[in-house]
Amino acid sequence: MKRFLLTLICSALLAGAAFAQSSSPTGHRASGAAHAARAAHNSHATGDNNEWWKHAVIYEIYPRSFGDTRGRGFGDLNGITKHLDYLQDLGVDAIWISPAYPSPQVDFGYDISDYVNIAPEYGTLADFDRLVAEAKQRHIRIIMDLVLNHTSDKHKWFLESKSSRTNPKRDWYMWHDGKGPDGTQPPSNWQSVFAHSAWEWAPRTKQFYYHMFYKEQPDLNWSNPKVRKAMYDVARFWMDRGVAGFRLDAITTLFEDPNLHDDPVKPGTNEFGDPNIEHKYTDQLPGVHDVLRELRAVINEYPGRVLIGETYLPNVQELAKMYGANNDELQLPMDTQVGFINKLSVPEFRQKINDAETQLNGNMPLFVFDNHDNRRSWDRYGDGSHNDQIARIIATMLLAPHDTALMFQGQELGMQNTDPKRREDVKDPIGRTGWPKEKGRDGERTPMQWNAGKNAGFSMGASTWLPIAPNYKQVNAAVEAKDPNSILNFYKALIRLRRENAALRDGDFALLNESDNNVLSFLRHSSDGKAVVVAMNFTATEQKVSFDLKPKGISATGATVLLSSFAKAGESGDLGNVNLPAYGVYIAEVR
């Protein structure tokens, strides 16, 4: 998937409103102080609780790997409900649940066969309602994954569509005649990002259908107003059940060139042995923006709802367009520029974070380093010997700038990839097709590590659908909760700080020491005069840094540590002389 995303980059490109409005603390388990802080966060940080998603921390849950309450070796909805206290304690504002709809599970839920139900193996709509209600008690909102680009080939719409050329649902999907004398050659050279031709021959009606992903995921025809209406009604169905918004899957690929131009071919072949191509005619076509404006109008029917986009784009200018020319499209398109630099380079992070803060027309950036499609950041950024320290740097880059933060289950524990060793063990189909160059996405999807017990506390079953990572006895939520120096406690402290400190929550952002290529530093500065310096040493050697804040209008020269990977909170020091140990993180309030 990682390569899919990069290929695309290169190519072009509670019930009802209740929860979205101010929620009552009835039954809420946190302390009064914590509740007050959360309430302050919601009102102060946003000025308007309908904009709760600004500065929020959103946590992605991959339901198959989060918590198994039935002992079958894979997770379920009740397994999410069971762990809500943990999520509340971590400090998350919302959870995005990867698809839990009925599905043949070819793409583990991203092939949906019924958009208005819950997969029986994951639970029921009643379980879902209970999850929404229990989450609400803990001030956690639920965001659904909405897969608009394609359905499962077992969805009733597609079953009808493929049944005959004259079926009323025929034009809900992308059907075309083939080329060649007998019409059996694909209509164009378009490739699936999951390998080989994007066209699949359907013998019954003797035409091809288009699929950007697996052949079991036929693309919908978004030029058809009936498709649009049906999907907008799906969104209303879930908002009526209390969801706070949607993460829009593969949103840039809704449209294809109606003239079926061949995509430009580039030198070389990809991990599947196919020629490299530029997805010029299948990604980022302008119609996407029309749909996003319509969908935004639909969610605007309900207060406080948010649209998050899966937007792997080549640069910040393209990203800026996803908010809409009149800020009427996505509120939170994912900024994959920052999180997927994939090397610890101060100049590159400086540039990309600053771009997000300055080039998005004042819109809120959404930073993300980890998800279920990419190798974990622990592996991508780690140097093999300082990975835990580097994990704290990643946490800081995610949570200390002026942004909304999107994290993935287990990131807060320092979970790492556990990739399959043999092709026959691979569950993700692209890993079997692309083996050994592409091993698929199993490695980042292994079960959540809750404790040092059986199956890491994930399942009481005899086995689990993907293996438990071998390091689970040390790297797990229970062990880390007790260790004040754990990655988990660093995340918790930073999330709390971000909520409680006005400068870190919604203060301005300004780079510091811009010619230093070893230490990335910036200032957060709130209108009430509070200022916080954030500095991260990207090297394995000690770095001495000095901050002069006069050019920023701040005459103070001292600072008190708020959070650091090496110094105690409360320690005071001189900003002219800060020593950062290898990969050290320093967050201090200017005094």
Ligand code: NOJ
């Ligand atoms: C992006 C999702 O994150 C990924 O897991 C899925 O395979 C594709 N879209 C297709 O839905």
